[in-house]
Amino acid sequence: MVHKDNIIILSDKTGGILDKNKNFMAYVPDADICNQLVDSAQYGTPMLKIGCSSPKIMISAGVHGNELPAQIAALTLIKELYDKNINGTVYIIPFTIPTATMENSRRFNGFDMNRSASKEGSITNKILNTMDNLSIVAVADFHSTKPRSNPGIESVFCSKSPCAESYFIAKYITNIMSSKIICHPIAGFLYSGAIEDESNNRGIAAVTCEVLSENCVITKGSLERSYLQMIYYLKYFGII
């Protein structure tokens, strides 16, 4: 379903009233396109397309609804890039599960959607199928991690097989930002159902980017670090 200019609603099961999350709303950038996305979230998962050439890549945030910095960073990036000429196409999903963002919840209907991407009908499975349908070549999924948790440090997860480019993207971002690379030899080695692992297994290069922040809030500096991770991901592909 096309909602408004370049906004596509990927699922009508995930809608949420983001206005109810005050910690989130306090940081929404002042821009018409951001307001449109927040409004469209009541109908489901909105995805915005920016640009029209190759390469085509994706940015997703908010698969864990209580991780706020990346979701606001995605909106900030949208405000910056919207209406600008870029060297490629970026599909941005700023809030994967608006219901979970509204509730500041890691889970959706009791399940972790970043362990559910192989389950047909799940929102994360729909995202994978969308990437296939649109011939997207890479995805970066943006998260935050609280201190003393796993990984508990600014980092980028990747794997070397079957998609070596996952490793190269993570290496590029972590080298520039002096953060930690967490590389598994094989995608899906530790667990299955993550956007990153399932994408790599489909041949779509994928990484998971983490910044340090407490859950349900935006810890100082985390929004800026998440935004920079997105910028360097785009630079890797020469899109900006």
Ligand SMILES: [Zn+2]
């Ligand atoms: Zn997460």
